[in-house]
Amino acid sequence: METLRTGQAHVFGNNIDTDQIYPARFIEYTEEADIKKYAMAGSDNPDFVQETQPGDLIVAGTNFGCGSSREHAAITLKGNQVGAVVAESFARIFFRNAINLGIPVITCPGVHAHVQAGDRLQLDLKAGEFRDLTNGWTAPVEPLDEYIMNILSHGGIKPLMRALTSQGKVRD
Amino acid sequence: MHAIEKLLAVKAGVDRVHAGQIVNCDVDVAGINDLYYQTVKSFYEMGGKKVKHPDDVQIFFDHYAPCATVIQAEDHKKFRAFAHEQGIANLMDVNQGVCHQVVVDRGLAKPGEIVVITDSHSTMHGALGAFGTGVGATDLATILITGKLWFKVPEVIRINLTGRLQPGVYAKDVILHILGDLKADHGIYKAIEFAGPALTDFTISERLALCNMTTEMGAATSYIQPDDRTRAFLKSKGVTDYPVYTTDADYQYEEDLTYDISQIEPQVAAPADVDNVHDLSNYQGIHVDQAYIGSCTGGRLQDFAIAAKILKGHHIAPDTRLIIVPASGEVTRECIARGYIQDLLDAGATLSPSGCAACIGIHQGLIAADEVCMSTSNRNFPGRMGSLKGQIYLASPAATATAALTGQITDPRDYVEA
C-alpha cells in the first residue's frame, strides 16, 4: 500500500450523506465503470468527476458518508481513484465500506477549517500526519486500529479474503 | 459490562470485551436486500464458493418490489438464481415487504442475536434486545464466506424517558425531538439505549420506531432491555427460547440523558435534514401535496390504526394525495382484517404494495419539484423521495393523516380523541 498520498483538495461540508455522494437514482448500476460517473453528483459540487485527478484527496467536515449503507458511495470514490478521504468524523457504514475497498478514511480534527479547495495536500499514513502543502498547516491524524490497518494494507478486504480463501484458511 | 457487551462477548467466544475493542463475532441473521447485488459480486470476487450458513441468510426483495425497471428485474432474477444455487431457502420475494419489518414479523430479531443487514436501519432490532447493525455489501459477503464479521464494541449512551405523552403525540415525535436536540452526528459509532419509566408504556411498534431512527444519529446499534412486553411480543411469534443479558450495575455509560416526554409537542423534521426538528405548530398552514404513510419507521399496524381513526368517515383534501404502504405483507393483511385499509381507501387513499416504495425515491409515489410531502418515514434529504427540489417533512402517522385530511400541516391534537 502507498503510504504517502499526495493530491489536490476537494472540500465538502458537514453531514455529506450517501445521497450526495451517490444519488439513489443511479443505484441500479452494479459495475464500477458505471458507478464512477456519478461521484458527488448530489452534492454542491456535482462537477467533481470532471475536476478530480487520480490521487486527489477529499476533505470534509463531520459525519461524512451518513445515510444509507450503499457501497456505491465508496465504489464511486474508488473508481475515481480518490487517494484518501480526510474528515472531522465519518459515518460508520461508509467508514467500513471505504476500508473494505482499500480507501484510507482518516479522521483529522481541524482539517475542514484549515484546507481550501485546490490546496495541495499530503497524507503520510506511516507517520500519521496530514500536511497542507499550500498553506503549511500540519496536523496529526487519528491512528487506525491494527485490525483495520491490516485490511487497508492488503488493499482492502477483497484481496485479503482472496488470499485467505485461496490458502484454504477460510473453509466453505 | 453492558448487556450489549455480554452479547458480543458470547458471539465472539471470549469472556470479556470493552468499548473500542474490535471483536469478530458469529452472525445469526445475515440479510441482503435487493439494492445490493454487489454482495453476490463481492462474494465471488473474494473467492467465495459455498455460503457457509445458508440457513442464516435472508434475501429481501423490498426496495425494488415489485420491479419498476428492467435492470431491477434482472437483479431480482440474478438473486433468485444465487439463492437456488446456494440453497438459501429464505428468499423474501416481492410479496413480503421491507426487510426490517419482515425480520420482526418472522420473530428473527430476538434477545441475544446478532442481526446484520445491508441496510442502515438495522439498528431497529435493538428494540427486541438483538444487536442489530447495518453494513455494506462487501461486509455482508464476508459473512457469507465466514459466518462472522468484525465489530467495534460501542460505547453506550442511555436515554431515559420519563413522564407521559400528551394525546396526539407519539414515539415518532419523541425520537424526532431527541434527534433535533442531539443532532445527526451525536451517536456516531455509539449504541443508543432507551430506558426509563415512560419506556415501559411504549408498545413494541413504538419502540421499533425509536430504535429505527437512532440510525439518523449515526448510531451503530440501539438497545432496549427486554421486558414483559418484549417477551409477550416474541411469544406471539412463537419465540420463547433466548438468553437475556443484563447490564451490570457498575457499568459506566458514556452519557446518561433524561427527557421528560410530557413536554413534547407534535414535531416535524423540516427540509432537508433529519435533525432540523421543530414544533409542528411553526409550520401550520403549509400546503401538503402528498401525505405518505409507510416505511420501516412508520408503516406498522399501529400507525395505520391511528391514521384510520383520524380519516374514517372523512375524505382527504382535494389537492392532496395520500399514499399508504404497509411495511410488510403481514401488516397489509392485518390492516385489511381490521378494516383500516377499507377506511383509508374510502377516505381517498392510494394503496401501494408493501416495500420501501417512495421512502427511498425509487418508485410508487415520487414527488415533483417544489411539491411538499409529509411522511412517516425517516429521511428528508434532498431528492430522497423524488425531485431534488421536493420538500419533505417527517412527522408522526397522526400528523401525516391529519395533513392528508386538511391538505396542510395541521396540529393533529385537534383531530385525535383524548
Ligand code: SF4
Ligand atoms: S422503508 Fe425506507 S428506510 Fe426502511 S429500509 Fe426501506 S428505504 Fe430504508
